[in-house]
Amino acid sequence: MADLNPISYWEKLLALPNDSRRKTIFVAVVVSLVCAGLVSFTSVVLRPLHEKNLQQERERQMAEMIAALPGLATVLTDAGATRLEVRVVELATGVVAADMDPADYDYEARQTDPTSTDIIPEADDVAGISRRPRLAPVYLVRDGTNLVLVVLPIYGRGYQSTIRAYLALEGDVSTIAALSIYQQGETPGLGSRISNADWLNNWRNLPAFGAEGEVQVEVVTGGAAQPFEVDALSGATRSSAGVSNMVRFWLGPSGFGPFLDHIRAGAQ
Amino acid sequence: MRHQSLHRLTEPIIDQNPITRQILGICSALAVTTSMATALTMSVALTVVLTSSSIIISMIRGHLPSSIRLVMQITIIASLVIVVDQLLKAYLFELSQRLSIFVGLIVTNCVVLGRAEGFAMHHPPWQSFMDGLGNGLGYSLILLMVAAIRELAGTGELFGYVIFRTTEAGGAFVPFELMLLAPSAFFIIGGLIWLIRSIRPRQVDPVEFPLCPHSSGGNS
Numbered sequence: 001m002a003d004l005n006p007i008s009y010w011e012k013l014l015a016l017p018n019d020s021r022r023k024t025i026f027v028a029v030v031v032s033l034v035c036a037g038l039v040s041f042t043s044v045v046l047r048p049l050h051e052k053n054l055q056q057e058r059e060r061q062m063a064e065m066i067a068a069l070p071g072l073a074t075v076l077t078d079a080g081a082t083r084l085e086v087r088v089v090e091l092a093t094g095v096v097a098a099d100m101d102p103a104d105y106d107y108e109a110r111q112t113d114p115t116s117t118d119i120i121p122e123a124d125d126v127a128g129i130s131r132r133p134r135l136a137p138v139y140l141v142r143d144g145t146n147l148v149l150v151v152l153p154i155y156g157r158g159y160q161s162t163i164r165a166y167l168a169l170e171g172d173v174s175t176i177a178a179l180s181i182y183q184q185g186e187t188p189g190l191g192s193r194i195s196n197a198d199w200l201n202n203w204r205n206l207p208a209f210g211a212e213g214e215v216q217v218e219v220v221t222g223g224a225a226q227p228f229e230v231d232a233l234s235g236a237t238r239s240s241a242g243v244s245n246m247v248r249f250w251l252g253p254s255g256f257g258p259f260l261d262h263i264r265a266g267a268q
Numbered sequence: 269m270r271h272q273s274l275h276r277l278t279e280p281i282i283d284q285n286p287i288t289r290q291i292l293g294i295c296s297a298l299a300v301t302t303s304m305a306t307a308l309t310m311s312v313a314l315t316v317v318l319t320s321s322s323i324i325i326s327m328i329r330g331h332l333p334s335s336i337r338l339v340m341q342i343t344i345i346a347s348l349v350i351v352v353d354q355l356l357k358a359y360l361f362e363l364s365q366r367l368s369i370f371v372g373l374i375v376t377n378c379v380v381l382g383r384a385e386g387f388a389m390h391h392p393p394w395q396s397f398m399d400g401l402g403n404g405l406g407y408s409l410i411l412l413m414v415a416a417i418r419e420l421a422g423t424g425e426l427f428g429y430v431i432f433r434t435t436e437a438g439g440a441f442v443p444f445e446l447m448l449l450a451p452s453a454f455f456i457i458g459g460l461i462w463l464i465r466s467i468r469p470r471q472v473d474p475v476e477f478p479l480c481p482h483s484s485g486g487n488s
Contacts, residue, residue: 032343035344
């Protein structure tokens, strides 16, 4: 005759000797269930807050960069804030994917998803990211109908973390207007200085491309001699090189290169 | 009884300090002590996890089969750590970015599992609570001391407020950049251990294998 009363069944299980097999399994199951419930509960309850925080952080960085660009704040106020357009671009061809709603495209989640990325051949993987998403968002700022700014979200491997940044190109898409690093976990006090305004100011008005259309902007050690060079931070050579590689990769043919060619050809 | 509980709380703060006496939890002490803000957040996170895991494990200690007790302890500790991490990400977003993975790594902090297995498994909840809190405070004390030295010497600031103006900002203070690298925490913790043991010689470990007195004449 099976005992169907759950309370007395529970008590019977608790009364079993601790090292019996049934009690071992019973304790394992109960503890796991309680812990799993606790973790799931907090995760679900706090998720809206997490997403809000991430979103705010991203918007703050974007606004900060755009506001810091000389003359751009007036362009934005004159043209109205609605002139910031978001497009999703197919990286391989450089064509805007018209059927995609940018608001629905979660770029960061797509970066590691095998179904939405391609493996980058090792020789081309300058930024150290191994996989490249097929689609990427771009931000276009217009003054009337003139394109004044193209903002590209870029990321790559630094010394010990993934560095994420926005790279702003002027309307001619050959001059770097600004770089804004919004996420990195480099060594505090050393590599972490790559996101200091002092260093990022060096990324203003750089001619990004050479005469043949090749990417020429680069971080160098020992003092920038050319207008397209940026001096590396002392004590943070590898973090600086990480930023350099990431900018070079995303401006190059494996990154946003085809898209920038389209803009130059007047397609946008 | 009251006196004994209080003793459980005060003893780990200096005399049985998890870091300087038992040399546990060193890795996080190195990683998060570059600034006071991160050290304080980490201290609070660890104290909360340690205290609550001690209470929970002590409450169910009578029913934990010995064959799976470590797995169960880790499961409980890991769940608490995830909850704390999620709370930090929701309410202290910027700090949680700077602490990155180290809050998650409280799971592997030897202090937490050490107190669960070494104390909470054999003592009632109230005493386990006092012991967990005491160890958490002892850990926090060392972390905050190390962080204060490192942040002040490395950047001239405390909690981000400028104490000494650095030469970069037009002051006279030249930051000691070694203090921002992990090895400096080793030196400071080593110095603290030396200091505490010179003040309280009772803490000095007896020599396990004393050298024989030098026999004169050699073996020729």
